[in-house]
Amino acid sequence: MSFSGSARFRQAAADMFAMVVFSFIAGMAIEIFVSGMSFQQSxxxxxxxxxxxxxxxxxxxxxxxxxxxxxxxxxxRSWMKKLADMFAYVTFQSPVYA
Structure with a gap:
């Protein structure tokens, strides 16, 4: 699949924005409610x-x-896309957090 430079930039920007926002919200929830960190620490x-x-x-x-x-x-089917999405996240992020 070939992308123009503009499309690649938009895709990269979308990936960065999504990763930062998702990780910020999900990570903060885990740190506060599971790990017991204070709001300021999180x-x-x-x-x-x-x-x-x-x-x-x-x-x-x-x-x-x-x-x-x-x-x-x-x-x-939609369940396969959801399963693949979860698999990608877990297999990619686990080494990062390890």
Whole structure:
């Protein structure tokens, strides 16, 4: 699949924005409600995680797109897309957090 430079830039920007926002919200919820961190501690942690999320957003987006394309060979149903999306997130993010 070939993208123009403009389309690649928009895709990369969308991947970065989505990764930062999702990780900020989900990470903060986990840190406060599961880990017992204070709001201030979690806010500091999430703020420091923004550069890491920006760096890994593009490789993750490419990996996720690849996993979703491969999953379409198994089934085109919506549950397969959801399962593939979850698989991509867990397999890509686990080493990052380890």
């Amino acid at each position: 806010l500091a942690s999430r703020t420091l995680s923004i550069p890491v999320n920006i760096i890994i957003a593009i490789p993750y987006g490419l990996f996720r797109d690849w996993v979703l394309r491969k999953s379409q060979h198994i089934s085109k």
